[in-house]
Amino acid sequence: MNNQRNPxxxxxxxxxxxxxxxxxxxxxxxxxxxxxxxxxxxxxxxxTKAPLTESGSTxxxxxxxxxxxxxxxxxxxxxxxxxxxxDIMRVGLGQCxxxxxRILVEESGPRFEDLLSFGxxxxxxxxxxxxxxxxxxxxxxRAFLTESLENxxxxxxxxxxxxxxxxxxxxxxxxxxxxxxxxxxxIITSNGRTIEVCAKATILATGGGAGLFRDHLVTDDEAGEGxxxxxxxxxxxxxxxxxxxxxxxxxxxxxxxxxxxxxRLPGVLKDSEGLDHLETNIPDPEERSKxxxxxxxxxxxxxxxxxxxxxLAVARTRREKRQVLWNKPDPTDGPWEVMHLAHAxxxxxxxxxRAESSITGLFAAGEVAAGPHGADRIGGCMMTATQVFGxxxxxxxxxxAKHEKASFPQVTVPEFLDRLGLKPKGGTLDSExxxxxxxxxxAFSTELMLLRDHKxxxxxxxxxxxxxxxxxxxxxxxxxFSAATKNRLSAMALICEAALKRKESLGPxxxxxxxxxxxxx
Numbered sequence: 359m360n361n362q363r364n365p366x367x368x369x370x371x372x373x374x375x376x377x378x379x380x381x382x383x384x385x386x387x388x389x390x391x392x393x394x395x396x397x398x399x400x401x402x403x404x405x406t407k408a409p410l411t412e413s414g415s416t417x418x419x420x421x422x423x424x425x426x427x428x429x430x431x432x433x434x435x436x437x438x439x440x441x442x443x444x445d446i447m448r449v450g451l452g453q454c455x456x457x458x459x460r461i462l463v464e465e466s467g468p469r470f471e472d473l474l475s476f477g478x479x480x481x482x483x484x485x486x487x488x489x490x491x492x493x494x495x496x497x498x499x500r501a502f503l504t505e506s507l508e509n510x511x512x513x514x515x516x517x518x519x520x521x522x523x524x525x526x527x528x529x530x531x532x533x534x535x536x537x538x539x540x541x542x543x544x545i546i547t548s549n550g551r552t553i554e555v556c557a558k559a560t561i562l563a564t565g566g567g568a569g570l571f572r573d574h575l576v577t578d579d580e581a582g583e584g585x586x587x588x589x590x591x592x593x594x595x596x597x598x599x600x601x602x603x604x605x606x607x608x609x610x611x612x613x614x615x616x617x618x619x620x621x622r623l624p625g626v627l628k629d630s631e632g633l634d635h636l637e638t639n640i641p642d643p644e645e646r647s648k649x650x651x652x653x654x655x656x657x658x659x660x661x662x663x664x665x666x667x668x669x670l671a672v673a674r675t676r677r678e679k680r681q682v683l684w685n686k687p688d689p690t691d692g693p694w695e696v697m698h699l700a701h702a703x704x705x706x707x708x709x710x711x712r713a714e715s716s717i718t719g720l721f722a723a724g725e726v727a728a729g730p731h732g733a734d735r736i737g738g739c740m741m742t743a744t745q746v747f748g749x750x751x752x753x754x755x756x757x758x759a760k761h762e763k764a765s766f767p768q769v770t771v772p773e774f775l776d777r778l779g780l781k782p783k784g785g786t787l788d789s790e791x792x793x794x795x796x797x798x799x800x801a802f803s804t805e806l807m808l809l810r811d812h813k814x815x816x817x818x819x820x821x822x823x824x825x826x827x828x829x830x831x832x833x834x835x836x837x838x839f840s841a842a843t844k845n846r847l848s849a850m851a852l853i854c855e856a857a858l859k860r861k862e863s864l865g866p867x868x869x870x871x872x873x874x875x876x877x878x879x
Contacts, residue, residue: 373553376766377403378759379752380542380557382530383584384410386424387724387744387751388563389514390469392523394752395561400759403524403555405545410518410525411511413577423504425738426473426745427493428466430502439463442500446739449495450732451662451865453597453704457711458729462739462746469745470502477513479505493737494656501738528553530583531841533560533591533720536767540591540720544772546841558762559719559755562588562707563748566725567849568601568700572803575604575613575699582849583842584726588707589852593715596728597705598856599867602658602735603808605669606699607684613699618657620686621650621668627696628685629675635682639671658701659808660734661863670868672696673808698808702740704731704866705856713751719758721751733865794825795843802850810857811871819854822847 379395381388384406392404407413429438442463447454474480481489481503490499504510518525528547533540534556542557567582568574585595605616620626627635640646645664652665659669672682676697684694707715707722709729714721724744731739798821805814826847829840861872 373551374556375403375553376556377401377524377542378557379403379559379561379755380555381405381561381563381752382543382587383563383565383724383726384413385563385565385724385744386514386741387726387748388561389518390472390745390748391561391563391721391723391752391755393517393521394749395756395759396521396523396752398753398756398760400756401524402522402756403526403557404518405526405528405530405543405555407527407529407579409527410515413579423507423510424741425491425493425501425503426466426470426741427501427736427738428470428742429463429500430467430470434467441498442466445496445498446730446736447732449734449736451734453600453732453865455729458709458747461711461750462730462742465746465749466742469742469749472745472749476517477509479509481505491738493739494658495660495662495734496736526553526555529842530564530587531845532772533587534769535591535717536769538592539718541766541769543587556766558759559721561713561751561755562715562720562722562726563724563751564726566703566706567853568702570799570802570846570850570853571700571807572799573606573608573613573697573699575606575615575701581842581846582703582853583845584722585706585852586845586848588715588717588720588722588726589848591717591720593717593720593722594708595706595852595856596708597732598703598728598853599860600704600731600733600865601806601853602701602704602866603669603698604657604701605659605672606697607694608697608699609694615657616684616696618654621653623686626685627672628683630681630683635671635675636668639675640667656734657737658734658866659698659868660865661868662734662865666868669698669808673698677809700807702735704728704733704735709747711750712754713747714754719762721755723747723751733867791825791829791843794821794828795847798822798825798847798850802854806850806853806857808868809870810868812858813871815854815858819851819858822851822854826851 378400379402381392381404392402395402446459491501492499493501528545530543531546532544534542540560542555545553545555562584564584565580568576569578569580570582607614607616625634629635649664649667652663653668682696706726706728709722709727713723730743801818801821805818860867863869
């Protein structure tokens with residue numbers, strides 16, 4: 359295709375490039391997909407918002423490394439594999455895809471061994487045996503623990519640099535589709551240039567949407583844009599209401615995980631009046647002890663056991679605009695405020711065993727994809743999914759690219775992209791849009807946290823739709839801001855709509871306005 363220019367829009371010059379496989383997102387899933395696709399001998403282009411290892415939950419410095427659930431070597435017995443499968447299905451509370459769970463379990467060991475071959479090191483004891491850990495909601499010590507984030511970064515960077523994968527800095531504004539087939543994406547580069555990347559297969563590896571919330575444990579750019587891209591292209595999403603929230607601590611601009619074992623200490627949580635917060639909200643000693651002990655079994659909030667009483671006490675107090683404080687001296691900083699922080703999504707774009715969505719030619723892997731996890735998720739299984747389905751997405755996308763004989767169709771530039779970069783009459787409207795987006799994000803960060811009800815979610819949707827309607831009627835100076843804002847508003851709307859449909863409390867989804875079947879077996 360020839361390079362394109364729009365003479366009426368000097369801020370938005372367009373160019374076209376072609377590739378066999380386009381991968382959007384450079385976290386663990388995107389890198390694994392890129393390596394798998396390139397091994398098939400096809401041209402691979404990997405698009406990332408920031409240089410590799412500098413953004414996304416894969417490389418967040420809030421955690422010293424990864425935990426990855428896997429059965430490797432002699433552990434891969436039929437009995438152990440079946441137990442692993444049953445654990446995931448039990449924890450998922452009926453919301454997993456059994457076929458994808460089986461694949462996750464069966465291929466966990468080989469993908470762990472791939473990581474070893476990449477140079478990633480895992481912790482060992484003094485005898486040279488791998489240290490293993492339990493995952494959240496699970497009693498079996500099945501998770502391998504990486505030595506350091508630095509080693510992960512160096513190993514993956516080295517592997518990518520030795521491969522023929524082409525890297526591009528930019529963000530996806532919209533997918534290119536024709537006759538329910540995906541043919542690539544419109545990418546906006548860091549300097550505002552729009553590039554039509556034509557690809558025979560496209561892989562979404564954009565991560566989750568925890569960054570949509572004001573308080574979170576990821577980077578701000580992990581904002582659900584992959585959900586919006588897929589939905590606009592016609593792909594089906596599922597389980598978006600299942601969002602993991604962690605009890606955390608915030609002091610000024612710092613945030614960190616709350617040390618769950620410390621909940622056993624009397625008065626470790628104090629309210630604004632200096633009273634023991636747990637004792638005030640859970641006055642019965644036996645009930646309080648049961649809630650705390652259950653809470654130690656998993657970092658994410660869940661309604662599956664008595665642990666939810668701890669989280670709901672904190673959430674209700676904060677809903678009343680009152681603080682809960684961490685009453686444990688810390689010489690490094692403080693005071694620390696106790697709050698819930700968005701961490702990860704268990705749902706996303708629905709995929710099949712090839713990691714392909716309901717749209718031909720569009721694949722997804724990692725946190726943007728749904729199916730391998732249910733309402734709750736065993737800790738460490740997300741990293742397993744990035745490797746298992748990242749590898750599958752890369753391989754099957756490459757195979758599709760090899761066998762696709764049709765030429766790239768001529769497509770119309772999306773109307774909202776055609777307006778990007780046009781300076782509106784009377785000056786910029788960035789400030790008004792920023793205000794409306796901020797209002798929507800505030801509502802989202804309130805109504806889609808732990809305590810949800812129909813009225814609050816509808817109020818949030820109203821704010822989102824107001825900002826979207828305004829945005830659809832104006833042009834913006836900064837194409838990157840405009841495309842990102844549009845996709846984030848769309849992602850928030852999708853999550854709200856999913857939450858509305860789930861009327862009962864299940865796993866991390868808690869409804870205050872409906873009969874709640876807490877503690878399901």
